[in-house]
Amino acid sequence: MKLHHVAGNTYYINYPSVVGVYKFDDDSCLLIDSGASPSFGTKTLKILDQMDLSVHGIINTHFHSDHSGGNAVIQEQTNCPIYASPVDKMFIENPLLSPFSVYSAYPLEPLKNKFVMNPYSKVTDVVEDGKILIKNKEFKIIELTGHTMGQIGIVTPDDVFFTGDAIISKHSLRKFPFLYMADLDSYLNTIEKLKNTNYPYVVVSHEGLLEDWREALEENERCIETIIQIILQNTGTPKSRETIIQEVINNLDLPINTSQYFLISASVSAYISYLHSKKMLKSVIEDKQVRFYR
Template sequence: MYELIQVSERSYYIQSPAKIGLVRLDGQDVCLIDSGNDKDAGRKVRQLLDTNGWQLTAIYNTHSNADHIGGNRYLQGQTGCKIYAPGIDCAFTRHPVLEPSFLYGGYPCKELRHKFLMAQESDAQELTKKCLPEGFEIIPLPGHFFDMVGFRTPDDVVYLADCLSSRETLDKYQIGFIYDVATYLKTLEMVKSLQAKVFVPAHAAASEDIADLAQYNIDKVLEIADKIIGICQEPLCFEAILQRLFMDYGLTMNFEQYVLVGSTVRSYLAWLKDTGRVNGLFENNMLLWQRT
């Protein structure tokens, strides 16, 4: 873990729970794409930088999930590097309590205020084209989270953040986190057509071809949607739908899984309602969902 792996002349990734991109710039300067899940990850990254004699100039966050920004504060404090994050995700990076609050839908209890859902605050600025190193390209990848992006480096390596999960992850956990299902599917269709020397997803193996994996992710989204429609043959409240999904897929409920999977299921229900496949009705002051 935290092995530095070179994929092209100037582009690398650090093997970690969420892959961290590293790109050599001019001289000894380097930048990171994301920073890992916590202060310990930041320390290990700093050790790699010191071993190679590199100076960290900037961290470009793909989005604001805690496992991608958790090393920000430590690395910024140690190196003085700048931090950039896209759109709405910049606010979440500056104020990380927004993530568990958003997922829970209110003030998060202490079981949700931990490093896996709430990173430490860091002084992030909004990501724009002007702040990128020369030759870098921003690739919009919305859907998984609000304004998630990927990056293409000058030597044609594409870092894909969380828009793809590995087959093993999908087969094990079934329901991957999605904020906006319709937009996520559009992103996956776009990703299928991308060309690059190497693709580096955060939660799947680096590869020269990711079209098949993108399709596997699409198929899993559509499978989950069909599953929810099938569950909603009779009017059911959200909690009953969530319980059925956990039971049918053999998942284990805890606070973290309740908010991550629960938020995703709400997004599915919103998408299915907007596309006319389920209805929301109120009976006895309870919101119920039923297939059309």
């Protein structure tokens, strides 16, 4: 594993969840996300050590464990600051909130795993939309909410835009044709915001440097429309949320385990909320169930 050069002092490590690296003049660096688990954090430290680089800090695009899983081990070994949005700070510092939020209560034991529940780390600095200085270098923070309520993108001084999970590559969508969602309305606004950007380099978390990112964004839109149509086509008569969730899973032939089921369930709920807010779905109580219909 090595550092992939993008431009200037900006690099990334091409894990399944990319770790961005911005190198400062004193051979310290800022990490953008930290990998999917403590083992990726340890691996990152070894790679950086081989390059004679030390960790100055970590900035998380969002709290999901495949992006913050290496935070704890890196912070423990380097005492580095961690930057995150106000909302995602709460999840990073309170790991139980992640499985709690997808299960809607104290979570089942199978949900308390490294894919859903990130290890605790301390967010020392809260960042919001705008410009920040780190070691006298200017980074841009761009709000990219929707996938989580507090997701951010980071633009390095070299105009390299790390978009977190705001853009999922066409390759990833072919393998898994579903978009995890917290707030669909916010994500649709994020898509429009991304369309109006023109950074020369875009790095997405599950692919790396992406030249065809605008095409990928269009594919993200098509994926959303497919999911919406599945929901609408199956609500000609009132259906429970659980029935709608199952229709989405079946129609897209999504692979299922306990974690996937509840992550998909929470996301489909976000699609239902959006459609309900836009008056495209109505709700009714039938047979002591909340059901949704067109």
